[in-house]
Amino acid sequence: xxxxxxxxxxxxxxxxxxxxxxxxxxxxxxxxxxxxxxxxxxxxxxxxxxxxxxxxxxxxxxxxxxxxxxxxxxxxxxxxxxxxxxxxxxxxxxxxxxxxxxxxxxxxxxxxxxxxxxxxxxxxxxxxxxxxxxxxxxxxxxxxxxxxxxxxxxxxxxxxxxxxxxxxxxxxxxxxxxxxxxxxxxxxxxxxxxxxxxxxxxxxxxxxxxxxxxxxxxxxxxxxxxxxxxxxxxxxxxxxxxxxxxxxxxxx
Amino acid sequence: xxxxxxxxxxxxxxxxxxxxxxxxxxxxxxxxxxxxxxxxxxxxxxxxxxxxxxxxxxxxxxxxxxxxxxxxxxxxxxxxxxxxxxxxxxxxxxxxxxxxxxxxxxxxxxxxxxxxxxxxxxxxxxxxxxxxxxxxxxxxxxxxxxxxxxxxxxxxxxxxxxxxxxxxxxxxxxxxxxxxxxxxxxxxxxxxxxxx
Numbered sequence: 001x002x003x004x005x006x007x008x009x010x011x012x013x014x015x016x017x018x019x020x021x022x023x024x025x026x027x028x029x030x031x032x033x034x035x036x037x038x039x040x041x042x043x044x045x046x047x048x049x050x051x052x053x054x055x056x057x058x059x060x061x062x063x064x065x066x067x068x069x070x071x072x073x074x075x076x077x078x079x080x081x082x083x084x085x086x087x088x089x090x091x092x093x094x095x096x097x098x099x100x101x102x103x104x105x106x107x108x109x110x111x112x113x114x115x116x117x118x119x120x121x122x123x124x125x126x127x128x129x130x131x132x133x134x135x136x137x138x139x140x141x142x143x144x145x146x147x148x149x150x151x152x153x154x155x156x157x158x159x160x161x162x163x164x165x166x167x168x169x170x171x172x173x174x175x176x177x178x179x180x181x182x183x184x185x186x187x188x189x190x191x192x193x194x195x196x197x198x199x200x201x202x203x204x205x206x207x208x209x210x211x212x213x214x215x216x217x218x219x220x221x222x223x224x225x226x227x228x229x230x231x232x233x234x235x236x237x238x239x240x241x242x243x244x245x246x247x248x249x250x251x252x
Numbered sequence: 253x254x255x256x257x258x259x260x261x262x263x264x265x266x267x268x269x270x271x272x273x274x275x276x277x278x279x280x281x282x283x284x285x286x287x288x289x290x291x292x293x294x295x296x297x298x299x300x301x302x303x304x305x306x307x308x309x310x311x312x313x314x315x316x317x318x319x320x321x322x323x324x325x326x327x328x329x330x331x332x333x334x335x336x337x338x339x340x341x342x343x344x345x346x347x348x349x350x351x352x353x354x355x356x357x358x359x360x361x362x363x364x365x366x367x368x369x370x371x372x373x374x375x376x377x378x379x380x381x382x383x384x385x386x387x388x389x390x391x392x393x394x395x396x397x398x399x400x401x402x403x404x405x406x407x408x409x410x411x412x413x414x415x416x417x418x419x420x421x422x423x424x425x426x427x428x429x430x431x432x433x434x435x436x437x438x439x440x441x442x443x444x445x446x447x448x
Binding site for chain 2: 010011012014015039041042043045046047049050051052053054055056057058059060062063064066067068070071072074076077078
């Protein structure tokens with residue numbers, strides 16, 4: 001048997017099964033041929049290492065936010081389910097007299113989205129991007145952009161943005177986390193009335209979307225002409241508005 | 253965060269999701285999100301697209317959950333649905349879900365034969381990030397079969413059915429994908445040795 005013969009039969013033989021025995025004549029050649037031995041060894045190694053890649057990536061929290069919104073829009077979510085069988089992850093809200101506390105969420109959600117739109121569409125292109133402070137509209141953006149999580153969970157930006165954001169360490173986001181905005185404090189206060197696990201879910205989602213907004217905003221500040229980044233920033237504001245809206249639905 | 257698996261079983265979640273309970277949908281999502289998103293990401297190599305595809309896969313699942321009778325594992329059902337969503341997207345974009353190299357691809361595209369050479373061997377282990385980068389570089393057709401077989405564990409007959417090729421073609425593509433990955437990984441290792 002020759003090296004070419006081995007190459008011809010390998011696709012049938014290497015099926016990813018660890019330590020699978022090769023037919024005797026193939027085995028004999030592989031043992032006597034360093035090149036074929038290395039080839040078989042490498043291909044088996046690649047196959048076994050690839051298996052470790054399955055389920056290794058975590059989607060951003062916004063994915064569930066979008067799914068939940070769509071399920072609601074399609075009417076697939078019909079009720080809150082039986083309290084006794086309710087998963088800990090999203091328990092039934094048990095409070096009864098707090099409906100008044102969420103009235104502000106609807107206008108805030110709208111304001112967040114409007115503010116995001118304003119920032120993205122009206123922000124002037126700075127003459128000297130590194131010296132000019134970002135434009136600050138009257139409404140929420142300043143507060144929204146200042147709302148920074150403790151960075152425990154961050155939504156990964158799209159690959160393109162991530163690549164563009166690969167700047168020197170000093171150009172990346174500040175190590176000092178600003179305090180939550182007034183709107184976010186209200187949001188956190190409202191969701192604090194929910195069960196602990198549900199509250200945690202909202203807090204993490206808010207952290208993630210704020211981190212996404214902040215990082216994208218910083219990138220847009222440095223690259224005001226990048227339309228992809230502006231679109232991503234708009235998407236991030238929409239995610240935040242959606243998060244507020246979902247919280248509103250649940251609290252009411 | 254609390255592990256949803258500790259508080260409700262998948263079977264219970266499926267039954268409650270059929271009744272339209274949001275929490276049950278969320279439990280199912282959290283149980284399977286990593287596997288689904290990872291599969292999408294490996295196949296399209298683009299995080300934003302992978303998010304959209306994972307979202308679409310879960311939505312399709314939840315829309316059809318009333319028809320799930322439990323004959324097969326729920327995860328198998330979901331992962332097949334995810335693969336179909338991704339393949340549909342690839343087809344829409346005009347990307348080959350399976351390489352046409354058997355009939356169209358020239359010899360230049362084929363992995364380089366290295367018989368008789370004693371160059372670098374991928375001994376020990378492979379850096380996960382490097383492997384991921386190498387997979388991202390694979391042509392879409394090779395990548396599809398490699399991800400489905402070696403990463404996700406589908407059998408060749410399942411892959412052949414899903415992508416619409418013969419079992420032999422699936423095996424051939426997988427082998428060529430592995431050869432290309434070997435080539436890429438050795439190149440990366442050599443580059444790293446040069447610079448580092």
